Amino acid sequence: MGYLKYLKRAYKQLNKPEGQVLRSILAERRTELRNSAPIVRLEHPTRVDQARKYGFKSKQGFAIARVRIRSGGMRKARPSRGSRPKHFAIEKITTGKSIQRIAEERANRRFSNMEVLGSYPVFKDGKNHWFEIVLVDSKHPAVQTDRDVCWIAEKQHRKRAQRGLTPAGIKGRGLGQRGLGSVRSRPSIRANRKRAK
16 A cells, blocks of 8 residues: 555544644645635645545546635525515525535536546635545546546446536435435435435
8 A cells, every 4th residue: 555554644643743744734735725716727636545545546637626615504695675584594504415516516617528536625714625626537548448447438427526426426415325224315315205305
């Protein structure tokens, strides 16, 4: 496994005394993240161990994008006239998707010739979350001849992020569980008359 084992261990010890060096590095990186554009293509992944877990390889046809998403629930307008709910119904209203799925979809729309393999969180503060998205060009010859990721070139994998077929999408649709208790989630919640909700 090599150095990736030690990198993963360093991030696990981030909040312990052993993680002092890594905490100082991440503190310097905050300013760069906050001043960058919402969607940025990177030359190298920040978390190499996480990127490799989702199939990233340092070769042609693969790319990494960093996406910034605002935190919190939905921004609902306060009713200005007419009959109103007692407490205005503007708080504690959240999206049906996780913000990680939203980040994947935005990256896929920006890089429309590529498919999303997976994503992982990088940093968060009181206002925003940052995710890195692993992208792959399914039409690139280096990808089509790679045994590990050549499956992405088949037509049933087009627009995976929008269809909820990435790891974050499968988790959000309740498909990570099998057997007893998960019957109402398949084939989908909507197809099963929303009984899983």
